[in-house]
Amino acid sequence: MTVETRAEGFSDPPSKKELPLLEDPAEAKTRKCCTPNIKMFLVALSFTYFCKTLSGSYMKSSITQIERRFEIPSSVIGVIDGSFEMGNLLVLPLVSYFGAKFHRPKIIGAGCMLMSIGTLLTALPHFLMGRYNYESTISASTNSSTVSFPCSQDPGQLSELEAQQQSSRIAACEHDGGSLMWVAVLLGNMLRGVGEATIPPLGISFIDDFASPENSAFYIGCLHTIAVIGPLFGFTLGAFCARLYVDIGFVDLGSITISMKDSRWVGAWWLGFIIAGGTSLVSAFPFFFLPKTLPKEGGPEKDSTAAAEQNLLQGNQQTNATDEQPKIIDVAKGFFPALKRLLTNKIYVFYLIANIIMFNAFIILITYTPKYLEQQFGESTSKANFLIGVTSMPAVSLGIFFSGIIMKKFKLDLLGAAKVALGTAILGCLCTFPLFALTCDNAEIAGLTVSYGGTGISDLESSVSVACNSGCGCPVNQWEPVCGENGMTYVSPCFAGCNISRGSGKNTTFHDCRCIEAFPESGSGNFSAVLGQCPREEKCSRMFIYYLAFQSLSFFVFSLGSTPLYIINLRCVEPDLKSLSVGIFTMALRVLGGIPAPIYFGALIDSTCIKWGTKKCGGRGACRMYDNISFRLLFLGLILGLRLMGYVFFGFVIVQVKKKFTRDHRKASAEGEVFLKQEMKNNVLPEQKPAGLSEKEVESSA
Incomplete structure (x- = not known):
């Protein structure tokens, strides 16, 4: 009898797949904890969001310092600030569409490394220029x-x-070799934008793909909440660096004749970029150890460790094969049809227009608020940045966190999310009206x-x-x-x-x-x-505190609608268009909001300058003194006008969502009636049909 033959009456031994798993429970628990899952990805992505918002907020807090150091007007500093969005524009459409077809975690990791290099490059001019005179x-x-x-x-x-x-x-x-060194700052900021372009579209779509539907909105809310901690540290870091003289360690501080409140003071702006660049580099490494796919949260394999491992193993085994499968040409063929489907979605188009307009107001607000506080209330850059960080950022963080809880608690659908987003936006706008009365006269x-x-x-x-x-x-x-x-x-x-x-x-x-x-x-x-x-007059100190209080309140109310507002982007399109919709959404905000807003508003600010500085070699430098009244009306008035215009288009979004719900309800009702009639026909046999009754009467009797 050969090995292949068995005695009659004996069944084959159980296959390897059917053998029970006999292992130490402690080992099984350890293996389960070490198995990559969506929560591990969420932790890594949260730290990345923290790093990118740390770098971005530090750049915002250093705008005034860079303007003074390079003796450039606000319009040019607006170009430098907008270069980040230009970098996003270069790669965002490609990353959003093609990146979703490949290994998303590794692409995010590579983006983090580029973000780190760009942040460090921004600080380079300090070491190439002479001392600040x-x-x-x-x-x-x-x-x-x-x-x-x-x-x-x-x-x-x-x-x-x-x-x-x-x-x-x-x-x-x-x-002085630094007359054009601001170009290096621009290029570094642009490279940071290129790296950051990989994070939101691929990271958010990855979470939405592998998280359970009821947890997806909550995870995104947690992600944005943690991301707001970045600006808290960013503005605090900006306040610390602004207190240090730009050439600290290289000059005798006793010889400095200006104080921090002087419009010629320049802090150690370069130091924060080195710190932010280092943290961005650290955030890149975890993504290179995550697989291409993860077990679906809440799926059949949720309670089975073996099934989860088997699913993950299969995903890892297929990674090498699938990495070779997507062809750029084949993927590109579907890009324009997908883009057409996206841009013919009326809900998405109105949603996009509304957010572009409101994003202009947001960019103006976060970019020039430190300068506004300095000029309006006579505060130093360090104090303005610190108080922005400790008052406004926690309010935003709490608002975003509660917005995620609202989405999960009430299980808001698309229409509910749109109503909450618009309602909180209008209420937050009302909280900004007292800001017009909180002002100081010109010095x-x-x-x-x-x-x-x-x-x-x-x-x-x-x-x-x-x-x-x-x-x-x-x-x-x-x-x-x-x-x-x-x-x-x-x-x-x-x-x-x-x-x-x-x-x-x-x-x-x-x-x-x-x-x-x-x-x-x-x-x-x-x-x-x-x-x-x-x-300045005594009332300026009180006005400054009141201004920060109302600003923090408005930020909190606005942030309550942040997660519902973002979820609309994912829920108003078809599932296969999620990554593309997020990418186009982000790209449109960068191109039509992030790039032009700081430039045109910087030019408007320059028109209110009443005293210009002078460069060392002659020519107009940075502004030393602004007209407070004109600055206030431009800053607060333009932001309010843009917000109100955005709310009008967002109203169109709600109208279109209601129409969609009505169409879907009618379609579902019609399909249900057809299905019910068909079932009735199948249940009533021809020989059982009572004589003299019509088909309609048979259905009624059934």
Whole structure:
């Protein structure tokens, strides 16, 4: 008898597949815990979201620092900020469509590495440029002895001073290689955008594919909640770095004559990019150890460890084969038909238009809020960033978290999600109306916002030079603000008509100032001035706190509708179009919102500037002083107008969703009637049909 033959009456032994699994329960539990699942992917993706929002928010918090360091206007800084969206535009459509056909976790990991490289490249110009030399007429080496100031009306002394200043500018130009270094910041930010383009479309669609339907919205809500922690750390990091002088460790800080509230102050903007780039690099590694597919959460294999492992094993075994199966040409053939199906979906199109308009308002808000707080309330960049981080970001995080709970608790369908999103948006908009009343007047700067006598002015250039400083020969573009003992801020000691200076560095004081003598305050004695602008009115501090409170409240209410708003994107399209819809949605926001918004609003801000700085080699630099009233109306008014316009289009979304529900209900009812009639016909045999009854009567009797 050979090995293949068996005695009659004996059955074949059980196959290997049918053998029971005999193993240590502890080992089974360990293996189950180590088996990749959707929650592991969620943890890795959450950390990636944290890193990308950390980098993005730090860039927003450093906008003012970069503007001052490179002496560029707000319109150019808007181009730098928009370069991130340009990088997204380059690859987002391809990643969204083609990336879904391949190994999504590994593509996300590669994107994280590109994001890290771009963030580190942004900090590179600091190490290639010379030291930061802000415009100043105060010598850091001046000792405590009394010296004559330019307004001594000595022609020979004036000529000598002008020659020294001209020589200093020429020397600075010869050693300044950073006039176009902002281009490197732009390219680094663009590369960061290229890497970030892989994360939202592939990550969100991956979660939606392998998470159970009831958990998908909750996971996305948790993901966005954790992502908001990134800006909390980003703005806090921005506040910390803004407190440190840009060339810390390379210059004597005692020689710095400006304070953090000075519009010429530049913090260590480069340090935060190094930290953010390092965290982005760390976030890339987990994705290279995740499989292409995961067990479907809540499926039949949920309670079976062996089945889960078998499913995962099959997925891993097929990975090598499937990696070779998709052909670029074959996949590309279906791109344009899929795009046509997507863009003929009326719900999706109106949803897209509404979000593009509202995203313009959002970009303007997050990009220029720190600058607005600095200019409107006279706060330092460090304080503005810190308070934004600790007040607004937790409110946003809580709002997003509760929005996910709302979706899961009430099991909102497409129409319910749309109504919640629009309702929270309108309520949040109402919370912003008090912000229009929370404002401070322009700082009283002689010759810029008020006359030397304290009254209003209409012409900037004709009012900076008056009788009290007419013989000083002060350059109009000079900016060295000093606070007179009469409570008035002057553009420079020269424009204050000061003849004598004592002390050095930040402790320098100016005396015998003829413009202070000409318009004294009661009790004035020696007509002196000190470096820096005079303190703002007391109500500004209270207005600042109220502004942050109402802003945080509005952020919280807006965020309550964030998850329902995002879920509409996934639920209003067919399942095979999810990745493409997310990709097109993200691309449209970048192209029509993220890129133009900071540029055109930056240009609008430049139109409100009343005092420009001067570059070392000549030419207009960064703005030193804005008109608060015009800035406030532009900032808050444009944001409100864009939001209201977006809500109109979102109303069209709800109308289209209702029409779709009505059509689906009618179609389901018609199909149900046809099916019921067919079943009735099948249940009633021809010989059982009562004589004299029609077919309709038979169906009624049945």
